[in-house]
Amino acid sequence: MANTARCLILACGNTLRSDDGVGPKLAAWAEERFRQESEVRVISRQQFTPELAELIAAADSVLFVDSSASPPPGRVRLLPVSSRVESSTAPPSHHLKPSELLGLTRSLYGSIKSHAMLLTVGIGSTELGETFSAPVEAALPRARGILEKAVLRFLGR
Amino acid sequence: MSQTITIDPVTRLEGHGKITIQLNGQGEVENAHFHVTQVRGFERFSEGRPFYEMPSLMARICGICPVSHLIASAKACEAIMSVRIPHTAAQLRRLLNLAQMVQSHALSFFYLASPDLLLGMESDPKLRNILGVAAAKPELGRAGIALRRIGQSIIELLGDKRVHPGWVVPGGVTEPLSPEKRDKILAMLPEAYSSVGLALGAYKQIAGTFQPEIEVFANFPSNYMSLISEEESIDLTDGALRLIDATGKIIEDGITASRYTEVIGEAVENYSYTKFAYYKPLGYPDGSYRVGPLARLNIVKSMGTPKAEKELTEFKQLATGPVSSSFHYHHARLVEMLYGIEKIEEILADSRILDKHVRATAGVNRLEGAGQAEAPRGVLHHHYKVDENGKITWANLVIATGQNNNAMNRGVLQAARHYVKDGKFTEGVLNRVEAVVRTFDPCLSCSTHAFGQMPLVISLLSADGEVVDRVARD
Numbered sequence: 001m002a003n004t005a006r007c008l009i010l011a012c013g014n015t016l017r018s019d020d021g022v023g024p025k026l027a028a029w030a031e032e033r034f035r036q037e038s039e040v041r042v043i044s045r046q047q048f049t050p051e052l053a054e055l056i057a058a059a060d061s062v063l064f065v066d067s068s069a070s071p072p073p074g075r076v077r078l079l080p081v082s083s084r085v086e087s088s089t090a091p092p093s094h095h096l097k098p099s100e101l102l103g104l105t106r107s108l109y110g111s112i113k114s115h116a117m118l119l120t121v122g123i124g125s126t127e128l129g130e131t132f133s134a135p136v137e138a139a140l141p142r143a144r145g146i147l148e149k150a151v152l153r154f155l156g157r
Numbered sequence: 158m159s160q161t162i163t164i165d166p167v168t169r170l171e172g173h174g175k176i177t178i179q180l181n182g183q184g185e186v187e188n189a190h191f192h193v194t195q196v197r198g199f200e201r202f203s204e205g206r207p208f209y210e211m212p213s214l215m216a217r218i219c220g221i222c223p224v225s226h227l228i229a230s231a232k233a234c235e236a237i238m239s240v241r242i243p244h245t246a247a248q249l250r251r252l253l254n255l256a257q258m259v260q261s262h263a264l265s266f267f268y269l270a271s272p273d274l275l276l277g278m279e280s281d282p283k284l285r286n287i288l289g290v291a292a293a294k295p296e297l298g299r300a301g302i303a304l305r306r307i308g309q310s311i312i313e314l315l316g317d318k319r320v321h322p323g324w325v326v327p328g329g330v331t332e333p334l335s336p337e338k339r340d341k342i343l344a345m346l347p348e349a350y351s352s353v354g355l356a357l358g359a360y361k362q363i364a365g366t367f368q369p370e371i372e373v374f375a376n377f378p379s380n381y382m383s384l385i386s387e388e389e390s391i392d393l394t395d396g397a398l399r400l401i402d403a404t405g406k407i408i409e410d411g412i413t414a415s416r417y418t419e420v421i422g423e424a425v426e427n428y429s430y431t432k433f434a435y436y437k438p439l440g441y442p443d444g445s446y447r448v449g450p451l452a453r454l455n456i457v458k459s460m461g462t463p464k465a466e467k468e469l470t471e472f473k474q475l476a477t478g479p480v481s482s483s484f485h486y487h488h489a490r491l492v493e494m495l496y497g498i499e500k501i502e503e504i505l506a507d508s509r510i511l512d513k514h515v516r517a518t519a520g521v522n523r524l525e526g527a528g529q530a531e532a533p534r535g536v537l538h539h540h541y542k543v544d545e546n547g548k549i550t551w552a553n554l555v556i557a558t559g560q561n562n563n564a565m566n567r568g569v570l571q572a573a574r575h576y577v578k579d580g581k582f583t584e585g586v587l588n589r590v591e592a593v594v595r596t597f598d599p600c601l602s603c604s605t606h607a608f609g610q611m612p613l614v615i616s617l618l619s620a621d622g623e624v625v626d627r628v629a630r631d
Contacts, residue, residue, distance in 0.1 A: 050268060050287050051305045100288060107291035108298045 005041030008059035019123035047095035053105040061115035061154040064098040073124030074135030184580030189570040193431040224257035225532035227325040229539040232528025234327035239522035245512040246329030255497040260308025261533035262490040265598040267301025279585040300352035329516035373575040375483035375568025378403030380446035383453040390461035393531035414527040434560040445563035448535025450489035455479040462499035483596040558599040
């Protein structure tokens with residue numbers, strides 16, 4: 001079974017695809033910010049894969065961090081995530097949405113999270129490259145602030 | 158009036174492909190093809206690179222089986238260097254390859270195939286996925302996740318990264334194994350044994366209910382090819398090539414990497430970017446053969462480990478000669494996972510695995526080299542030519558999916574002819590045709606996976622392009 005952590009930060013994105021790398025970028029910042037916090041664990045992946053369910057089951061709360069193509073570039077949003085899975089769509093095999101991952105965690109491990117949130121940053125470009133567009137670069141301080149507050153709230157501080 | 162059914166993309170595969178089924182005027186299946194619709198360019202864009210960069214470059218071909226590319230590539234480089242790597246380095250590579258096989262087979266069986274196997278070919282397609290399996294059979298879902306984690310954790314412990322570890326280099330590996338890491342790996346194995354045991358038990362309980370599929374899922378006589386050890390046991394990392402025919406008779410044996418071009422040719426068809434490998438003396442397509450778990454278990458005389466040996470004996474009782482239905486790839490994968498866990502334990506029990514001498518060094522001593530290793534999906538060949546400075550001037554790769562290409566196409570045609578009647582088809586029929594391809598677990602795009610959803614639409618078109626029938630999956 002996976003190592004336990006009260007708060008799990010799960011980021012995803014491709015650092016070679018410009019703004020899509022914003023999740024891993026925020027994860028790297030969180031890793032440094034919470035380095036002294038044994039109750040916080042940060043994981044960064046290219047996709048939310050099914051095996052992450054095991055890590056989620058071991059945590060009290062989870063904060064997903066990802067890019068989003070739907071809001072305007074640079075808009076930061078923090079949304080609650082439920083484990084309800086929409087039955088109208090079949091998930092692909094290799095990667096899941098946060099809600100599907102929570103549903104998988106509930107089915108496999110009977111684990112329901114006290115807190116589950118999704119932090120997204122609206123993106124403007126997914127072209128090949130390792131730099132962010134101006135709106136995403138400008139949004140990073142705000143995204144870091146929201147991430148920090150969410151984690152501290154999860155920890156009851 | 159002829160018609161064409163198109164399945165695009167085929168779901169639950171490693172990568173993107175499509176299937177077309179051509180009907181004649183009577184609505185009978187005339188032909189069917191499995192198309193690989195993406196093109197890669199690794200052979201070409203490696204030209205000009207120093208040969209010692211090749212393993213880490215080539216590992217990027219695949220996110221599931223990068224270790225096999227690392228090993229085959231490193232071996233090709235060692236042929237150019239004319240070096241023999243230290244025993245411990247060879248054993249450490251073997252460990253890494255076994256761990257990769259465990260996690261890759263777990264992905265194939267639990268994530269891609271088990272929705273069909275555990276929920277049924279005709280089950281609701283909205284539930285026929287990993288979430289549906291988790292809801293219906295949570296104990297098996299947990300086993301699958303555990304085996305994925307264990308395989309990936311072993312790769313990370315050895316190579317520092319779960320995907321694309323850079324640890325395997327020309328001449329050996331970069332670092333020896335520490336006692337702490339060895340003990341961590343050993344501590345994972347009891348859970349691995351229980352997880353694969355659960356899967357084997359569940360599979361054997363349900364396999365009999367799939368007899369109709371077993372009959373028509375790429376079930377035909379063919380040749381088989383794999384690496385085999387001098388003791389005629391399974392060997393995923395070293396050994397030499399053996400080819401058997403449909404009766405089990407050995408038709409080639411002891412083919413080392415440097416001789417693979419004597420026996421393997423590659424043909425091209427205009428409907429796929431993947432090449433079609435064949436046994437040269439028989440020509441194309443008569444010389445087509447199958448590789449991967451089914452081929453390996455058909456070829457070997459023993460597994461070399463006690464629990465897997467027992468399973469091999471049972472597996473071989475499925476037929477009097479080679480097991481010919483590709484449906485049994487699923488069973489073979491489970492047997493190989495068990496073997497992998499046993500072999501990892503056996504290798505770690507030898508104290509020489511902690512030896513510090515794990516790398517040989519040399520420069521360019523030959524201008525050409527080839528290496529081969531078993532990937533989870535079948536034997537893999539890397540072949541390079543270099544100039545006097547060691548820069549790559551030419552490269553060729555023969556991958557497992559290309560070697561299974563003809564069999565996959567024949568299998569799709571066989572299943573389509575069986576299931577598509579009077580030009581009509583249901584979603585369950587569509588799923589069965591796709592499931593034939595899934596038995597082979599082909600790796601199409603390898604290192605890159607889908608970005609976003611994978612909608613599936615099958616259209617039945619008349620010769621003038623009119624849609625006569627349509628099945629859609631969001």
